[in-house]
Amino acid sequence: MKLSLENLTKNFGEHRVLDDVSLALEKVHSLVLIGPSGGGKSTLLRIIAGLEIADSGSFAINEERVAFDEKSLREHRRHIGVVFQAFNVFPHLSALANITLPLEKVHGFTPDAACETALDSLRRFRLEKHAHKKPAELSGGQKQRVAIARAVAIKPRLLLFDEPTSALDPEMTAEVLDVIEELKREGRDFILVTHEMGFARVVADYVAFLTDGKIVEGGEPAEIFESAKTAECREFLRRVLKY
Numbered sequence: 001m002k003l004s005l006e007n008l009t010k011n012f013g014e015h016r017v018l019d020d021v022s023l024a025l026e027k028v029h030s031l032v033l034i035g036p037s038g039g040g041k042s043t044l045l046r047i048i049a050g051l052e053i054a055d056s057g058s059f060a061i062n063e064e065r066v067a068f069d070e071k072s073l074r075e076h077r078r079h080i081g082v083v084f085q086a087f088n089v090f091p092h093l094s095a096l097a098n099i100t101l102p103l104e105k106v107h108g109f110t111p112d113a114a115c116e117t118a119l120d121s122l123r124r125f126r127l128e129k130h131a132h133k134k135p136a137e138l139s140g141g142q143k144q145r146v147a148i149a150r151a152v153a154i155k156p157r158l159l160l161f162d163e164p165t166s167a168l169d170p171e172m173t174a175e176v177l178d179v180i181e182e183l184k185r186e187g188r189d190f191i192l193v194t195h196e197m198g199f200a201r202v203v204a205d206y207v208a209f210l211t212d213g214k215i216v217e218g219g220e221p222a223e224i225f226e227s228a229k230t231a232e233c234r235e236f237l238r239r240v241l242k243y
């Protein structure tokens, strides 16, 4: 993807959560956002997802600028697959129905076509055995894989992951990271917010460090993890990599 963030600013009341964030990436498949809690990572991701509106600034994906009016945002959201930290699957629907619902309601698939696409996606993520289970009958890792299968089924131009493993134990974390790693190998475009620094390092084409609403530093993983230029980024990495 080509990604261009231009002077994005977002306030919640008096609080400036994003402060003139700009980033221009010519051609990356995977952007990983790291940084301390409250730094603005989720807010930035939600703006890129079209779920939140910036107070000023703009952004473009593959040279297409996204306007902040409801009609344009609705159209934009159709092409973005989002996976959040807490399992945002519908609890009353089976894994299969979680995937067919948006295909039918948002993307205009017929019930048969939605079912076929959803089953393909479940197979793709080794979940076919679980198609008819409700989220309560699935492990955390399986639920997150259903959320990923749903995000991928819509054939998004961009996938967004906001700490997809932070609610999981280590084994399930690995299971979900394996899936994201596969998507990376397939050459899919995604933006990932994560506290898993080891994973960030292997999966990122570009790492941006966001703190206090600003992208303070960005670069290839080796640059950031081995020779960060700013004291803020070095200090953050020292803290999170201590143990």
Ligand SMILES: Nc1ncnc2c1ncn2[C@@H]1O[C@H](COP(=O)(O)OP(=O)(O)OP(=O)(O)O)[C@@H](O)[C@H]1O
Pocket (backbone or CB within 6 Å): 012, 017, 035, 036, 037, 038, 039, 040, 041, 042, 043, 044
């Ligand atoms: N809807 C909202 N209303 C008011 N303040 C908000 C809202 N959403 C986020 N904030 C505030 O904006 C700041 C940035 O939040 P954000 O969730 O973007 O941070 P983050 O980098 O994702 O943090 P974490 O790593 O803890 O998830 C925080 O101070 C948060 O309290």
Ligand SMILES: [Mg+2]
Pocket (backbone or CB within 6 Å): 041, 042, 043, 162
């Ligand atoms: Mg967050």
